Amino acid sequence: MSRRPLTVRGAQMLKEELARLKTRERPKIVRAIAExxxxxxxxxxxxxxxxxxxxxxxxxxxxxxxxxLANAQIIDVRSLSADGKVVFGVTVVLAEESSGDEMTYQIVGEDEADIKHGKVSIHSPIARALIGKEEGEIVEVRAPAGNRSYEIVEVRYE
Structure with missing residues (x-):
């Protein structure tokens, strides 16, 4: 089985859910079965x-x-020294070339992706286009809705 990347926060969320299921939900269901x-x-x-x-x-x-969790590769982006490059776990501020609209995304693992909260999967078209790029570069993203160009405004390691 291959290792799956997770941010520290993503791993913590999975651990919290697991603890809740084991300590609260499981006993509740056992009581319901007994009843x-x-x-x-x-x-x-x-x-x-x-x-x-x-x-x-x-x-x-x-x-x-x-x-x-057993197969997770937990990556703490704050401990990386990628010198301004886009890597797993970073937060990226983009400006769409045509409109100038800015958007902010964090590149995360599949299990923590949530576009409504600005978290995109490492396997998404936009994340694949951004990985390895630096602030100031123009990135062409090939997405199902069509091709778009973005400028990388800022890369944050938070």
Whole structure:
């Protein structure tokens, strides 16, 4: 299995979710199953079957999170010395060439990508175009919506 890049914050979020599922959600479902068992006949007990389904989904998510964390390559961008280059984990301020509109993105792992919060996956077209470039460079991004040109205004290691 290959290592998957994660920012320090992304790894922390996965660890927090895993802890919550194990310490709060799992016991809640175990109680629901026990309560449903107490109602009698399990063959026609919808509460029991629903609780077991929830348990199955929860255990699947726990296994998924444990696998992601076990195979994570946690990268602390603040400890990198990339001399102004765009690398995994940096925050990049871009200006669209045609309109001058500025946008800010952080390049993150697949599991933490959230475009609404300005976090783009390392595998996205814009991140692939930016990696290795420096402040002041013009970048051509080939995206499904068409080609766009951006100037890299600022690269922040935060």
């Amino acid at each position: 449903a068992r107490a109602h009698g006949d399990l063959k026609e007990n919808a509460e029991y079957h629903a609780a077991r389904e929830q348990q199955s989904l929860l255990e699947g998510r726990i296994a998924e999170l444990e696998e992601k």
